[in-house]
């Protein structure tokens with residue numbers, strides 16, 4: 001089976017990321033309909049992806065597609081979905097991209113709709129290298145699941161995971177890049193002032209980051225042994241502060257998403 005039309009309720013960042021990846025992989029269905037409350041956001045998306053049909057702020061347009069991505073922030077989701085539930089066909093698959101709202105909450109808001117998937121994508125999806133854990137409701141058949149996962153394979157890795165773990169993935173893997181990207185930007189700026197050319201520091205940094213990740217997560221060394229490999233640690237006296245910031249802020253965020 002194939003999903004001939006896909007709709008996106010909300011045309012912001014994650015919609016652009018997913019559509020860019022599908023487009024690069026040559027997997028954009030013929031009919032893609034996107035709605036958004038903000039006309040500028042839709043105009044920006046359509047400039048990059050002219051084959052996308054804009055539905056303005058009418059969420060019923062995307063809601064009538066075969067597969068409907070819900071790309072809204074959790075506080076506005078229930079109300080927005082409640083308003084378009086009559087446009088959603090029983091065989092359509094809803095793909096929620098938001099944390100916090102469970103499959104059962106979404107089904108209730110949608111008057112008992114059964115076919116619901118939840119995915120927590122991450123931004124490297126934009127270059128088809130995302131890590132996008134997904135869970136499926138029981139009403140989705142094996143055949144439907146295979147078709148959905150086939151489409152999602154264009155986005156990167158999409159492992160099926162227990163639904164109750166999705167908020168953990170949201171804090172660790174979806175928001176994860178934001179904990180590191182600004183630090184890599186500082187290192188890039190410094191590298192330039194130290195006289196490295198752009199190509200040189202890009203290669204040095206990206207190889208250092210990939211190698212450091214493999215040493216931590218794909219070697220036989222323990223984390224303590226890994227961190228003991230380098231005796232000189234210029235940020236050592238700040239590490240405790242940084243650990244405490246991570247622990248305090250991310251635990252609070254996780255609690256909020258699960259609350």
Ligand SMILES: NC(=O)c1ccc[n+]([C@@H]2O[C@H](COP(=O)([O-])OP(=O)(O)OC[C@H]3O[C@@H](n4cnc5c(N)ncnc54)[C@H](OP(=O)(O)O)[C@@H]3O)[C@@H](O)[C@H]2O)c1
Pocket residue numbers: 009010011012013014015035036037038041057059070071072073074076080097098099120121122123174
């Ligand atoms: N970005 C990521 O990397 C990422 C990763 C994983 C999960 N997600 C999830 O994806 C969801 C969307 O995130 P995002 O990053 O795409 O946010 P975003 O860039 O802020 O996009 C959300 C868009 O939805 C619009 N909107 C608000 N209410 C609406 C309504 N009732 N109907 C139609 N459009 C409406 C917003 O317009 P206004 O700004 O005018 O309100 C905004 O343009 C969130 O639940 C987020 O947790 C995002």
